[in-house]
Amino acid sequence: MKALSMILRQAGRNYRQTWGTQLMTLLTVVLSVLIFSFFFLVYMNMLRASDRLGDDIRLIVYLDSEPVPELQPQIGRKIREFSEVEKIVFVSRQEAYNRLAKQLGNDRDVLADLGPGFLPPSIEVFPKKNLKNLARIEEFARYLHTLPGAAKVQYGHGWLQRFSYFTNLLQIIVLMSGGLLILSMTFIVSYTIRLTVITRQEELEILRLLGASSFYIRGPLLIEGMLQGLLGSGLGLYSLYLIFHWIAQKFSGPGLLNLFDFRFFSPMMIVIILGISVLLCTAGAIISIRKFLRI
């Protein structure tokens, strides 16, 4: 206990001696965490939205003519040959007409002169929930197009594609900001510890002569790195939470946030981000200690 309190006191002295550099480092860590966690938060939410959209995906195969009931099981088997599906629904001209009429409600009169035959029959294919990859969906659509009597396959292609591109772009940004996070935390903290070591070189040499243990000399520097990580990531995440809270308040109502059910990180994710930040900063400290501390 005495040893720990002594080490903490020593770390406090380090902070006081190099407070300007420490502050700059802290700000850099805060910014890095803020940038990374911002994009990561958006990405996580987009993934969740993508999951929800994936759940609603269905492919509609419009047919030239209604398949006779005996043919329907064969078509079903052929569809399942490509991929397992949740369900397959055959929609006749009459069923399609009834659905439209139901949708039109009181305006169903407009259909009076058309009769039930004007809508094409179709097959609604509900893929399994694991079919979320856009390329695979496109492939599935092309396959469905080869079914006998298939005239057109519809599945919101353009919208899905744009959503997929956006998610991929976010993924790249998250990876880049993650890289920035790793680089900035490791190198900046390493640089700061190096400055501390240089500033305290004379003192460290005297401590060595006085018989200070390796833990006594290295401990405060490690704690310095860990604290930078903990404080920096804590402040970064708190800043992000404030921004999130502000946006949520400003844009509450039927806006984009509600559409995507935008949520903040779970407590577990916060702990993981804090933990990784502390680890990265400690790694930075260790790099400097090993490289520059000649004790």
Place this chain on the structure above:
Amino acid sequence: MITETPGRSVVELIKVTKVYPPDVVALQEVSLSVMRGEMLFLTGMSGAGKTTMLKLMCNIEAPTSGVVEVAGRNLARVRPAGIQKMRQKIGVAYQDFRLLPKQTSLQNIAMAMEVTYQGRQIIKRRAEELLELLGIADKRDKLVGKLSRGEQQRVALARAAANKPPLLLADEPTGNLDAGAAGKVVALFNALNADGSTIVVATHDESIYRNTNHRVLRLVHGTLIEPAAEKLVEDDEEYRAIAPESMTVTLRPDDEGAPANELAPDIEGYDADDFDLETDAVDSADDDAEEETR
């Protein structure tokens, strides 16, 4: 040349030679035993090898050849962790002080005790006592860089004595002091020695060892001169020509009469008789690896 005293030795130098590059011989086949509880004065002119000998004893320097043993352990075979523990038990007052100018006297002294994880109150009390004993109590909160050389020297001595070390090495401890201050330093040494500390003082200040009952050895050009041979050297005309003039120091009665226990109160966890590196013993198989680490 071996100078021996019967009893258990704390420091043992066996045929130690130290050569600084390229070919400066600081010590030449020196052998010496310093007994537990002994106060030894190493004298000689500047460049005689006194400082080198102290550096070897506290393992700041390694011998070019020969063996240096402290508390029965060959320093060349002690692990770094063992060296670190050993240094906690050796108080060293360096000739160049090795103080931190931007810290106060109290903070400088406290450093020695902090590395042994002493309590804050104990550190404060002990540091204040030592400052008082050495006559610089009023410099407690002064930055060391603002102190005179003499005051800095006393802060360095206080730091060396802070842990009441079983072995205290002092390099020219009165080099910058007036007679009164030197007397206080000698009184502190006597008190620590009476309390069981082994003390080795490297000095060319004759006044602090002239009337002593303790062993006085002389180093000449890196060689220890035995008492019998010493006379011959002093008769040497060349030696007389470069030897420093002697100076007389009169101890104040209050310094001389101070009770040893008051001057060197107990420090938590430390005992001058407890100077053992048994736990740091190494297996011979590890010797090569340790040599590399060191």
